[in-house]
Amino acid sequence: MSLTAGFLPGLNEEDIDWQTLSFGRDKENVDVLVPILSDDQMKQLAAQVRNASQEHLKTLPVSNIISIIDTAIARFLDRQDPIRQTAEKYLPVITGYDAEMIRLGLTGYLKTFRQAELHRFLAEDFVNPKILDEFQPLPKGGYGRAYGPNVLAHIWAGNVPGLPLWSLISGLLVKAGNVGKVSSAEPLMASLFAKAISEIDPNLGECLAVVWWKGGDTAREQRILEEADTVVAYGNNDTLKQIRDRTPLTTRCLTFSHKVSFGMISKAALEPSKAWDVAHQAAYDIVRYDQQGCYSPHLFFVERGGAVSPQEFSQYVASELENFENKFPRRTLTIEEASGVAAWRQSEEMKSFAEDNNCVIGDEGGAWSVSYSEGEEKLAPSGLNRTAKVIAVSSLDDVPARIAPFRSFLQTVGIAAAPNELRRLADLLSAVGVTRISALEHMTSPEAGWHHDGRFNLLDLITMTEVERSAEIASETFANYVD
């Protein structure tokens, strides 16, 4: 089976070179053709997106854009729709994630982009979203209008299905023309979305392009960095640094780096009737996309003094991971990934020889492991792919001091605690740089309109034009009705 990725409005398909990316899982294989554009084609594409964005998108009311996106998302949610069927069928083969996990994950995720949620998304960042359509009065006086970039370049990374839609939809909401570069690990979803938009509204489709190049191909990347008005890039710090260094000074470059997230469990949540549910929720956050997301937990700080001890809780989590392995088996790991897991597990075992109460629980095939520690552990990533650490602490209030040195890596904290504790911990955690606090079981599914890494998804993209009060007043002196 062969699929075509990429979306290239204005280019003649016959003039394009294609490369095949092959994916296989179990007995299923799929080839995905990805476009390799010449420098001229890349320029032509950027120019096309720029023109379409200026002529069409900037004049389209934001409510209309929302309803077009909503129609596209409805297609992705409809299991009878060929687009949804393609995604359901091939994303598991491409990414290796369990098919049922992807199916449930897609639905849960895409629901956050329905019409009502998109309006909420706008309302999060704009007191008056009409400011994207026309000049609106400003509280300080005068008028203002918000403009999205004509060419917004997205450089995506990773294989978590659907992540590119976040920035792509953000771009559309602020009326940006978009050129997105898909990753080799998951080139399909953004391409399908662009096609769906184009089928619903061909004019809006002209404002979207999906391209590909091999990671590290700096020549092609450079072309896009130079054509873009704003760049949004995802990846590790090394990759992001070189993208930022090569982006022209006058171009805004927004970077989203890799993060570490974790959970906190209060003794209040460790009553016998509640602890199993909490462990189940914690395990669910570990299992979802095998900890590949920035919001996925690597470790859990568990408070002593509850009816269920932290060590017993670690066993509950282990048991729940075993159950999930039967329901949603972990994807097959590459030798490098397996080595990463093995190295983490071995190093945890070594530590358990040094400390009497530490121990490592894991299944024989290495499908999951939980390391329990009573030491003065600081924040550190796990071995990923369903490996997690449970750390016993005397009081959850001690945790913020332990994580404070790692401010630039922090993102989500999943908390199971009583209301007064939640409020107290929220104060402490936000002060050391945590940007999102959720319930356990929700760590990997942020709300619509969340502020990714604490930033404003839409406001960061726009530029304001202001007509100051002085201009208004001065204009009055030149009116034909002036006395």
Place this chain on the structure above:
Amino acid sequence: MTEAQIIETLLDFIAADTTDDDDFNNLAMQIFEYQFENNTPYQRFCRQREKTPRTVRTWKKIPAVPINGYKDLILSCCDPESAERTFMTSGTTKGGVRGKCHHPTLSVYNASMIAAFRQRFMQGDDRLRMGILFPTPETMPNSSLAHYLWLALNEFGAEGSRYLFTDDGVDLAQLIDELERSQKTGEPYALLGASFSYVHVLDELDKLGISFHLPEGSRILDTGGFKGQSRELELNDFYEMLSNRFGVPRSKCINMYGMTELSTQFYDWGNGECPSVKSGPRWIRSQVVNPLTGEELPTGEKGVLIHCDLAHFNCVSSILTEDAGVEVENGFSLLGRAEGAEAKGCSMAVDEFLRAAQG
């Protein structure tokens, strides 16, 4: 067995003309029992895996310690204080912590090195004039490679063999002198050193526009690869450059694969093709396993290497490396390091975190 008995048995094993599978397995079991009895951290490690000398019947099932284990545990049967020599790992990972391998005597290490080096590098020659592109053991007393190269020079170096290395690195002028002399006299020459030393030499010679055509019988030994060095070369390009610059056929450019955590080294039969096939002498055996489960993989499948080196009797004989490899006929091919991969999403992986946290 006592330490003295183990040493004597090993020296006999190395000196013997031939040994078979059973001989290897029997000695492996005896040494496993010795290490299990005399090394408490290793015993705990084995017990956690539910493996003891009573339950293990073949060398392939001896619990292999991850090489990082040397950084967390003292793996020595003798009192480390009483060791004749202690070799230390380079400490480039794990916050600079260096693993230690204690040797109560170097007699076994030396016997192992000499026997294999004679067969695999000397290939019938008794002595060769040698140049060493690496510091002396006096400069690097804890480097097993420094000791190895010193041993090569002492045991097999013809008159005039010498170190071509100063505190500032390779002594280029002396190197050029030596190679010109060899070209003039027709006496075969052997260059030995770390892979990255050659990269520097190749760059300098390229700048000077100097090439050599060393006499027949000349050869080159490199070891260590390029990981973590300022420049990483494709192996094929490296051996092509080496061969062209020194006029030594690629079949005489031999790569030694060894590590601090072993007392025996592997060699290839030249690098006419990359990756080359590596193999070691009778007292070391390897298997390719799935790193997570430790299960042996079928021939031809990529995994990580476990080595069982009988000569490394005082520490642990079986180690789980971070080297990716594949079993082939007559040995294995090395496929670089199987390092933990970066997350496929936006989550952070351990290696990246360590790099970032260390600034």
